[in-house]
Amino acid sequence: MSSGKAPNVRGVDSPGHRTVYSMCGMCATRCPIEVTVEDGRVAWLQGNPNDKAIGASLCARGAAGIPFEYDDERPQTPLIRTGPRGGGQWRRASWGEALDYVSDKLREVIAEMGGKGIALSDRGGAFTDLTKTFLAALGSPNYVDHDASCGRNAHNATRSLYGVGRTAVTFDIKNAKHVVLYGRNLIESLKVKEAKEFMGALANGTRCTYIDPRASLTACKATRYWRVRPNSDYALNLGIIHEVLKQGVYDKEFVARWVTGMDYLTEAVRDTTPEWQEQHTGIPADEIRAFVREIAADAPHVIFHPGWMTARHKQSFYVSRTALILNALMGSIEVKGGCILAKSPEDVGRKGLKKLTDRAPKVTEKRADGAGWKHPSWDPAAGIVHQMFAAMETGDPYPIGAYIAYRHDPLTSLPDPAALKKALDKLKLLVAIDVNYSETAWYADVILPESTYLERANVLAQNAGAKPNFSLRDQAVAPRFDSRPAWWIFREILHRLDAGDALDFETIEELWDYQLEGTGVTVAQMREKGIVSLADAPFLWDRKEGIKFKTPSGKVEIESEALKKAGLPSLAPFEPMPKVTDDKFYLLFGRSAIITHGQSLNNPVLNGMALENPLWIHTDRARALGIADGEEVLISSNGHSAYMKAHVTPWIHPEAVFMLHGYGRTVPLLTRACGLGVADQRLQHGKLYEFDLAGGGNAMTEAVVRVQRHQGAKA
Numbered sequence: 001m002s003s004g005k006a007p008n009v010r011g012v013d014s015p016g017h018r019t020v021y022s023m024c025g026m027c028a029t030r031c032p033i034e035v036t037v038e039d040g041r042v043a044w045l046q047g048n049p050n051d052k053a054i055g056a057s058l059c060a061r062g063a064a065g066i067p068f069e070y071d072d073e074r075p076q077t078p079l080i081r082t083g084p085r086g087g088g089q090w091r092r093a094s095w096g097e098a099l100d101y102v103s104d105k106l107r108e109v110i111a112e113m114g115g116k117g118i119a120l121s122d123r124g125g126a127f128t129d130l131t132k133t134f135l136a137a138l139g140s141p142n143y144v145d146h147d148a149s150c151g152r153n154a155h156n157a158t159r160s161l162y163g164v165g166r167t168a169v170t171f172d173i174k175n176a177k178h179v180v181l182y183g184r185n186l187i188e189s190l191k192v193k194e195a196k197e198f199m200g201a202l203a204n205g206t207r208c209t210y211i212d213p214r215a216s217l218t219a220c221k222a223t224r225y226w227r228v229r230p231n232s233d234y235a236l237n238l239g240i241i242h243e244v245l246k247q248g249v250y251d252k253e254f255v256a257r258w259v260t261g262m263d264y265l266t267e268a269v270r271d272t273t274p275e276w277q278e279q280h281t282g283i284p285a286d287e288i289r290a291f292v293r294e295i296a297a298d299a300p301h302v303i304f305h306p307g308w309m310t311a312r313h314k315q316s317f318y319v320s321r322t323a324l325i326l327n328a329l330m331g332s333i334e335v336k337g338g339c340i341l342a343k344s345p346e347d348v349g350r351k352g353l354k355k356l357t358d359r360a361p362k363v364t365e366k367r368a369d370g371a372g373w374k375h376p377s378w379d380p381a382a383g384i385v386h387q388m389f390a391a392m393e394t395g396d397p398y399p400i401g402a403y404i405a406y407r408h409d410p411l412t413s414l415p416d417p418a419a420l421k422k423a424l425d426k427l428k429l430l431v432a433i434d435v436n437y438s439e440t441a442w443y444a445d446v447i448l449p450e451s452t453y454l455e456r457a458n459v460l461a462q463n464a465g466a467k468p469n470f471s472l473r474d475q476a477v478a479p480r481f482d483s484r485p486a487w488w489i490f491r492e493i494l495h496r497l498d499a500g501d502a503l504d505f506e507t508i509e510e511l512w513d514y515q516l517e518g519t520g521v522t523v524a525q526m527r528e529k530g531i532v533s534l535a536d537a538p539f540l541w542d543r544k545e546g547i548k549f550k551t552p553s554g555k556v557e558i559e560s561e562a563l564k565k566a567g568l569p570s571l572a573p574f575e576p577m578p579k580v581t582d583d584k585f586y587l588l589f590g591r592s593a594i595i596t597h598g599q600s601l602n603n604p605v606l607n608g609m610a611l612e613n614p615l616w617i618h619t620d621r622a623r624a625l626g627i628a629d630g631e632e633v634l635i636s637s638n639g640h641s642a643y644m645k646a647h648v649t650p651w652i653h654p655e656a657v658f659m660l661h662g663y664g665r666t667v668p669l670l671t672r673a674c675g676l677g678v679a680d681q682r683l684q685h686g687k688l689y690e691f692d693l694a695g696g697g698n699a700m701t702e703a704v705v706r707v708q709r710h711q712g713a714k715a
């Protein structure tokens with residue numbers, strides 16, 4: 001994809017022509033990219049070939065970074081609201097004026113509630129050192145990331161078993177013999193590197209068992225597809241573990257050395273036979289037996305992916321937990337073709353980036369969302385965002401008066417935006433820092449436009465992994481509008497509040513120099529390739545003695561001390577969800593390969609490729625309701641309703657309907673996206689504060705909707 005003018009020879013700088021190594025920003029995967037700049041314009045985007053696994057590849061969304069950059073339908077200056085919240089009346093403001101406005105309100109909140117009355121949420125991941133430092137300088141513990149509606153159950157399950165977070169477990173798909181995926185739709189809900197490795201592995205004979213109530217494109221590529229009943233994967237795993245123990249095909253040496261709680265596990269799966277699971281999941285008992293024989297032959301090169309978005313219901317923590325237990329039983333940890341624990345720079349004998357948070361005072365206040373104290377099994381490092389909103393609404397355990405949504409759109413990404421607005425309405429100040437008009441920005445008091453990922457630099461990122469690295473997002477072109485990078489915005493607010501010098505850097509290079517101090521890596525080296533790898537080859541610990549599980553026992557804890565302390569079972573009894581009949585269905589959702597959540601539908605190119613989101617419905621159920629393929633149906637949930645086109649198919653479980661996420665935008669300034677399709681989050685009525693107690697994630701796939709034939713449809 002190009003802006004029209006053919007790029008010069010890549011990798012060679014000449015007058016008017018530059019190559020910049022950076023990171024894609026079209027989704028949060030942050031693939032390494034090479035940007036070709038000609039006469040100050042982005043002429044070409046491709047993967048950064050210095051990262052061999054990515055090569056020049058980008059996905060469609062990554063390639064659509066150029067039309068995103070040159071689209072005018074985004075906030076162009078700071079905006080201050082002049083009418084009621086959400087009313088769409090704004091006045092343009094200078095940065096000085098907007099930052100004074102924000103700082104004055106924050107000062108009022110601090111005077112009344114203390115620093116802890118300020119909350120901030122962001123995307124999490126590689127750049128949070130900045131946002132955590134900003135909040136710490138203000139005396140607030142209330143940093144939260146987006147993950148309660150993403151992978152939080154898998155994250156907290158991983159912590160309880162391996163003592164590390166979910167991103168600290170990497171999957172060597174390339175060398176695996178068998179990959180087991182629970183709704184992990186690897187080739188549509190994609191990360192470029194992983195999707196490439198997966199497709200390559202399949203071509204080389206890797207087997208894939210894909211489990212999903214509907215057949216996604218990944219199901220089409222898999223060796224085996226199991227159409228599981230919605231929200232029942234935990235029963236499936238208990239059945240598989242029962243059979244693994246019965247056939248005695250687990251890795252006895254690995255388990256004896258590295259696993260605790262086998263007696264507890266044996267007891268938990270005593271009666272969960274393949275026949276028992278069949279009545280809950282619909283997957284035939286004999287297939288479970290055959291599957292277990294197969295993975296036993298493929299072990300230890302077998303990966304049970306603990307899921308990401310898996311199925312978010314009140315027991316999905318245990319779906320991830322049992323998948324991770326299966327990895328331990330297969331002995332597939334710290335082995336080629338298995339699960340490799342991420343190494344920090346220190347693990348490979350290098351020094352990590354110096355933290356910005358070390359420059360701010362330590363905050364000792366308890367978190368408003370209860371993570372780490374009221375809910376000891378939740379990681380306090382990133383909290384649980386819906387419980388932050390609960391605190392906002394109720395004032396319990398203390399009031400929250402100001403909230404900054406930075407690179408996060410909770411009115412799209414959390415269920416039931418009408419319920420969420422009730423919490424936001426309690427705020428004295430709501431700020432959105434975004435590159436688009438998000439639903440949340442439209443409801444905010446102030447919109448601060450961040451410069452796009454091609455127009456700005458970020459703090460350096462440190463990525464743990466089999467080969468840890470430092471990576472760079474560098475500025476490729478000048479901002480087209482009156483926008484600023486986040487590090488500058490947060491610095492300026494701290495200045496105005498006299499809140500210390502934690503972010504006092506004149507330039508981003510000065511900030512990077514601080515981060516790189518003592519690492520032996522320079523800014524020039526970062527710029528040369530965009531990524532500096534800290535190990536020559538994937539680093540594996542010695543499986544006999546060296547694996548560093550960060551649990552209290554140093555082993556995989558099937559019976560977890562931390563969960564016991566939290567008063568939670570390590571493996572709860574399976575609780576089946578009620579059967580839905582007549583016109584009721586569980587509402588499932590997911591993504592297409594060309595759309596990122598709510599942020600890409602207005603992209604001039606992606607919008608042209610996107611179809612309206614249809615509603616998948618099973619052939620038999622559709623027939624019983626008199627619904628034909630392509631016909632309009634009325635979908636409703638407690639008063640909220642919408643019309644959608646039916647996609648009638650046998651490739652979905654009869655109790656479920658499925659739709660794509662990210663549609664149903666309401667901001668009128670997004671002329672291409674506004675009004676296109678239907679928003680799943682608005683149909684997840686009453687689910688904002690329903691969550692998995694152990695993991696903290698929103699129980700979104702428990703939402704039940706009614707589907708009826710549109711009265712106007714032809715008989």
Ligand SMILES: Nc1nc2c(c(=O)[nH]1)N[C@H]1C(S)=C(S)[C@@H](COP(=O)(O)OP(=O)(O)OC[C@H]3O[C@@H](n4cnc5c(=O)[nH]c(N)nc54)[C@H](O)[C@@H]3O)O[C@H]1N2
Pocket residue numbers: 025027028123146149150151309406407408409410412413414415433434435436437438439450451452453589590591596597598599661680681684700
């Ligand atoms: N109903 C339902 N809810 C869901 C999901 C679903 O499928 N259905 N998916 C869930 C999942 S997996 C996730 S991860 C979350 C995602 O939820 P979010 O993290 O909120 O979603 P994104 O669209 O990735 O990004 C949020 C905002 O960041 C802005 N943004 C993008 N780039 C930049 C940038 O460079 N700077 C700044 N300042 N802002 C930027 C975007 O414009 C967007 O408004 O949603 C979850 N919620």
Ligand SMILES: Nc1nc2c(c(=O)[nH]1)N[C@H]1C(S)=C(S)[C@@H](COP(=O)(O)OP(=O)(O)OC[C@H]3O[C@@H](n4cnc5c(=O)[nH]c(N)nc54)[C@H](O)[C@@H]3O)O[C@H]1N2
Pocket residue numbers: 027028150151181182183184185186188189190191211212213214216228229230231232233307308309310311312588589590591592593594595596597658701
């Ligand atoms: N193109 C694109 N790629 C992306 C993103 C994007 O927005 N667009 N977002 C990225 C992000 S933030 C994330 S978290 C990942 C998400 O990656 P995935 O977790 O693979 O996410 P989804 O597309 O939400 O797919 C969820 C699948 O789970 C299935 N499902 C629903 N209920 C159940 C159940 O009970 N059991 C099982 N086994 N399956 C069930 C749904 O039918 C659906 O096919 O994708 C990442 N990649």
Ligand code: SF4
Pocket residue numbers: 024025026027028029030031058059060061062063190191192
């Ligand atoms: S997966 Fe696609 S959109 Fe996401 S960072 Fe990579 S290239 Fe960009």
Ligand SMILES: [Mo]
Pocket residue numbers: 149150151
């Ligand atoms: Mo996500």
